[in-house]
Amino acid sequence: MSPKPLDYESLNENVKKVAYAVRGELYLRASELQKEGKKIIFTNVGNPHALGQKPLTFPRQVVALCQAPFLLDDPNVGLLFPADAIARAKHYLSMTSGGLGAYSDSRGLPGIRKEVAAFIERRDGYPSDPELIFLTDGASKGVMQILNTIIRNEKDGILVPVPQYPLYSATISLYGGSLVPYYLEEEANWGLDFHNIRQSVAAARSKGITVRAMVIINPGNPTGQCLSEANIRELLKFCFQENLVLLADEVYQQNIYQDERPFISARKILFDMGPPISKEVQIVSFHTVSKGYWGECGQRGGYFEMTNLPPQTVDEIYKVASVSLSPNVPGQIFLGLMVNPPKPGDISYLKFVVESKAVLESLRRRAHIMTDGFNSCRNVVCNFTEGAMYSFPQICLPPKAIEDAKKAGKAPDVFYCLKLLEATGISTVPGSGFGQKEGVFHLRTTILPAEEEMPAIMASFKKFNDEFMEQYEDYRGYSRM
């Protein structure tokens, strides 16, 4: 029999190189255990609604009405939907030609892009051009589109923070580029070290790599740190000097849990810095409906905004977007609602504010509970989650544990996380999935489990961890768990 036309050997090599640990080994093992009846707490992905966070009421009312516009003419519609939701549904439907079921402009509905531009202007104090805002099926698709535009071959390098959200490493592998790492300094609260960044760039260039772009994730994922204004200024100057386009992943901009460093967009700071730099540095900024206090991951709504990209390049990006016809329209409407939420005086305003605040305040409390919980554990050190949705504790594994891991054919943090999963049902992602310094181990968990359940979860973790550490640090004991 002839060999199969597509077998593992004949697959695109770039596909084989892709790794995306967020839904990798640990998640698959956790899913297996769940099927066997074990209770699993999935903290592997930033997926708030899966852990009990409720959707905000107003957007769901509006989108439900948009799905079923015949309801709008029904005399009974007011029994179930408030007047402002009805008005807003009409507003969004009027932006479409044919409602939710028609392909929109490949860049997204012009009316919603205008709302996004208005939001950016209010947030930053500088005008934004809707023509330079493209809506996408989630921010991830936008990231992939932009990286595909930049990467020509393996000689094109993209600076990526380590640790990073592995969409970046996966996409760079897929498109055959080179990842140029720059390490965040754990001891300095996951801060930037420009000396180190310059060294990385120089090392890459000496290997013949053209460094094209720099990714920043602010607030950070998995690390949570919020960049200061000074940080961002330095980054922009760096990009200006080294001729890099800045890819600013700002999807967690509404998830800020400290008051010293509020979120400031990279674009705002660029414009604050004035010419020539403000006219030269290219930025692509990403945002989404999946995070913040909305957590509407399943809608796949997002956008990117381009700054200082030449018109021809924008046209090419538009051309590629047009091949996929259009982003999903309900997701676009969620985005419109996110950037243009109910205002004071609106019927739904109070409820909306109460719901939003509850989520954000709880997230802030959970950020503390988790950080403190990890820091109370033996051999665990954890930086505070200043923003985003994750905790990234460092686990100082004893040498015997590392040995046992090797014997089991697993990376040490994978070994630890698998044991944690089997013992407690807590499904995390090993730090190796995000990148870390050699010999330093972490895991990523989310701060999303329900607040009431957090103390029990942290207690369960502590029990497992402290026993594990005792076991492996016990030189008389027989190290087998």
Add this chain to the structure above:
Amino acid sequence: MGSTQSPPVTFNSINPKVLKCEYAVRGEIVSHAQRLQQELQTKPDCYPFDEILYCNIGNPQSLGQLPVTFFREVLALCDHPSILDKSETHALFSSDAIARARQILDLIPGRATGAYSHSQGIKGLRDAIAAGITARDGFPANADDIFLTDGASPAVHMMMQLLIRSEKDGILCPIPQYPLYSASIALHGGSLVPYYLDEAAGWGLEVSEVKKQLEDARSKGIAVRAIVVINPGNPTGQVLAEGNQREIVEFCKKESLVLLADEVYQENIYVENKKFNSFKKIARSMGCGEKDLSLVSFQSVSKGYYGECGKRGGYMEVTGFGADVREQIYKLASVNLCSNISGQILASLVMNPPKVGYESYESFTAEKNGILSSLARRAKALEDAFNSLEGVTCNKAEGAMYLFPRLHLPRKAIEAAKAVNAAPDAFYARRLLDATGIVVVPGSGFGQVPGTWHFRCTILPQENKIPAIITRLKAFHESFMGEFCD
């Protein structure tokens, strides 16, 4: 440093594959139409027409087609599940829609439609789709073989990504084809190996022609990995005969090709003597199982009678691949986490519509038949209209949503086109737009036998507009031919 260099992302430094990729469906002529439309808004009398009629794209609801009520009821309830338990809801929604919404939400952990799902899509929805495929084909389908995607297009991209290693990997595509295929192959750096459909034989697919092209490509050192078959065809509309399909299956088996079966128009059939048979059904009925044929079947919520383009719902059913390849497909799907949940729900509804006995069955069936019979009438009316024009021949649209008439243009017209550096069909299409506001896509956007000219026109404008469209078309064509007759 800094401003003395050219910026990092310019036209000259972007990925050349991006530059190479083309997609005429939303190309130049459409941009021009949009400009005209904007002008019409400010100066309504500036052109000899009142409105732009977009016949360039299979986007039914943008031209007035209404969505299927039952589907929208269920989707609305799934978007806002908190109203399911309210008594007032029964005043606004049919009870079987409420029941279906409950049943679907029970398949979703925590009823959380805002959560990322399994990367292949919600298991219970895949089960429902598998059951729908089984009922359609009479052969079993497996939920684990299904990957729900944001429309069929991302699924096509995924397969191209897996198959194409370099420009030495070729994918057989029909000419004419839907330019997603040529664009995707270009974007992923592969080679398109064309096989020509036979216009004189109703756009028939001759396996001998495919074989010739395959051998020709191989002799040039191309490893031909897969064949795309679009059934019903786009832009050509032909529905393959069963015998033809069996030949194709045998051919793929023999030549070790992945069969990429684009079946998004499976519910759009307008002729009595043909019916849709999925390639999976044909293969299984020939005794071709997983060991014999690697098959990927694509379906979408954008077409059929539901026309839900803006929802971005679809799936691919993947059979006949080893476990290690399947893992890689899953891995790719997982990087994007999952497709939009509302689209997933819609795909399950499309594959499992209301049945006899449902409260909504009669109204659903009336809506469905209304749309399909209207499409059939419009297909015929426009086909006849095109055939009545001097120098135009048009094959029947047996299915899908398009007509692809051939223009036998006078020499003077061809020269006039050359003089302005335009392909003759693009020249004609532009003149048509400027005179009538009707937007069609030049045949070069789909591929055609060199030296022949066509354009693709959808059959989607509302039925009551068709007579006026035909009148305008005829008037324009007569005037055009008058201007350029030899």
